[in-house]
Amino acid sequence: MNDSSKATGVVAAFDGSAESAAALRWAAKEAQLHKDLLTIVTIVPRDFYYIQDSELQNRVYRWQHAHASQTLKEAEKVVESNSGDAAAPRRHTGLMFGKPAPTLIDLSKDARLIVVGRRGLGKVDRAIAGSVSSSVVRHAHCPVAVVPAGSEPWSPLPVLVGIDDSPACATAIELAFEEASRRNVPLVAVHVWFDVGYPVPEFNWHAEKHYAHEILDKHLAPWLHRYPHVKLTRRAAEGQPGKWLAQHSPQAQLVVVGSHGRGGFAGMLLGSVSRVVIECSKSPVLVARSS
Numbered sequence: 001m002n003d004s005s006k007a008t009g010v011v012a013a014f015d016g017s018a019e020s021a022a023a024l025r026w027a028a029k030e031a032q033l034h035k036d037l038l039t040i041v042t043i044v045p046r047d048f049y050y051i052q053d054s055e056l057q058n059r060v061y062r063w064q065h066a067h068a069s070q071t072l073k074e075a076e077k078v079v080e081s082n083s084g085d086a087a088a089p090r091r092h093t094g095l096m097f098g099k100p101a102p103t104l105i106d107l108s109k110d111a112r113l114i115v116v117g118r119r120g121l122g123k124v125d126r127a128i129a130g131s132v133s134s135s136v137v138r139h140a141h142c143p144v145a146v147v148p149a150g151s152e153p154w155s156p157l158p159v160l161v162g163i164d165d166s167p168a169c170a171t172a173i174e175l176a177f178e179e180a181s182r183r184n185v186p187l188v189a190v191h192v193w194f195d196v197g198y199p200v201p202e203f204n205w206h207a208e209k210h211y212a213h214e215i216l217d218k219h220l221a222p223w224l225h226r227y228p229h230v231k232l233t234r235r236a237a238e239g240q241p242g243k244w245l246a247q248h249s250p251q252a253q254l255v256v257v258g259s260h261g262r263g264g265f266a267g268m269l270l271g272s273v274s275r276v277v278i279e280c281s282k283s284p285v286l287v288a289r290s291s
Contacts, residue, residue, distance in 0.1 A: 009037030010089075011107050012115040013100065014075040019149045023117035024075060025082045026145065026284055029153035031089035033182040036112060038091040040075045042068045043104075046097040068095045082153065101135040108140040115145045118278065133278060137259070137287050143175060147284040152253075157283075158186040158233070160252035162245055165191075165215045172258040172288040173219060177227040179254055179286065186231040188252065191215050192241045212236035242276030249281040256286045 012027035014020045024040065031038035044064050072093045079088055096103055108114050116133050137144045161176035163169050173189070180187040193212035216234045224232070237244055249255050257277060277285055 008110050008112070009039055010034070010113045010115060011039045011041060011104070011111040013104060013117070014040050014042055014071065014078075016071045016074055017117070019117035019147075021078050021117075022149050022151050023115050023145075023147040024078050026147045026151055026153045027113075027115035028079045028082050028089055028091075030113065030115070030145070031091070032083070032086060034112075036089065038079070038089045039107075039111070040072065040079070040091060040093045041096055041103075041107065042071045042075070042094075043096050043098060043100045044068050045099060065095065101132050101139075104136050105139045105141070108136070108142045108144075111142050113143050113145060114140050115147060118146050118148045134275070137278065140289060143289050144287045145284055146278050146281075146287070148281065151284050154183065155253040156185060157251060157253040158188050159183065159254045159256060160188045160190065160245070160248065160283075161256040162241060162258070163189055163191045163216060163219050164241075164258070165219075166258075169219055169258050170222070172256050173223055175286060175288050176256040177223050177230055179256065180230045181227050183253070185253065186233060188233045188235060189216055189220055190235040190237050190244070190248075192237050192239050192244050209236050209238075242280075245277050246280035246282075249283045249285075252283050254284050254286055255281050256288065258288045 010027050010031040012020075012024045014024050027040075028038055030036070044067075046061075046064075072095060075093065076091075079091060082088075104114055104116065114136060116136055118133055133144075133146050137146065159176050159180040161172055163173065176187055176189070191212045193208050213234065213236050216236065220232065220234070245255055245257070255277065278287075
């Protein structure tokens with residue numbers, strides 16, 4: 001991929017690891033469902049500043065280029081083996097030099113969706129998730145899907161979307177309806193209505209739950225006529241948003257959340273909720289990007 005090319009459609013980063021293979025399989029299915037272009041990139045760090053010998057620099061560069069080219073061939077095999085009876089998505093492969101997070105953020109300017117893999121939950125893996133996935137989620141110009149290791153690209157389980165009371169959640173709701181429609185599965189929309197983490201005496205629980213259902217009705221109503229075929233379930237749940245989504249993620253094939261807003265899922269996503277959902281969800285997490 002040269003500087004003049006555009007990374008459009010679904011962009012997946014692939015480094016040959018099992019985690020990136022899971023993300024690529026998911027990205028390929030996503031591109032297939034949307035009849036979109038799949039752009040596969042292998043990003044190679046070019047840290048030659050410590051090598052003084054120019055000939056050695058060239059040898060390292062040639063080795064990196066050859067290794068990355070082989071990695072992209074492996075990526076093609078992953079996509080082909082995942083296609084089944086359906087035709088594999090249209091795709092473009094690219095080898096890029098740079099740091100993973102800034103490179104993906106730059107590619108997101110022309111992409112519909114960025115897809116990255118997520119490793120396990122060890123201390124080192126948490127640091128990796130924080131330095132790459134979290135950075136891409138925070139700064140990308142398009143939605144970002146974070147796919148945990150071992151994820152299946154499709155299942156009959158529903159799509160799960162978290163809703164708060166901000167206008168920004170409309171982007172997440174639209175994405176969730178579209179994904180449920182494309183995958184031909186139900187949609188579960190949830191508003192978590194109490195998240196301070198400790199009991200409050202004489203709190204009007206009934207009124208708060210009623211308000212939660214009003215929030216769901218208000219934000220879901222504009223989309224019902226556009227997606228009348230999507231089976232919708234509304235849920236008003238008590239708890240903390242990030243923990244609730246993570247705990248219920250095994251019952252969903254995809255979790256959709258917003259990236260901006262005030263309170264609840266969207267407003268807290270760039271802080272503690274983002275870490276909980278992205279690190280702990282058992283299913284892929286699709287982070288909507290609001291303007």
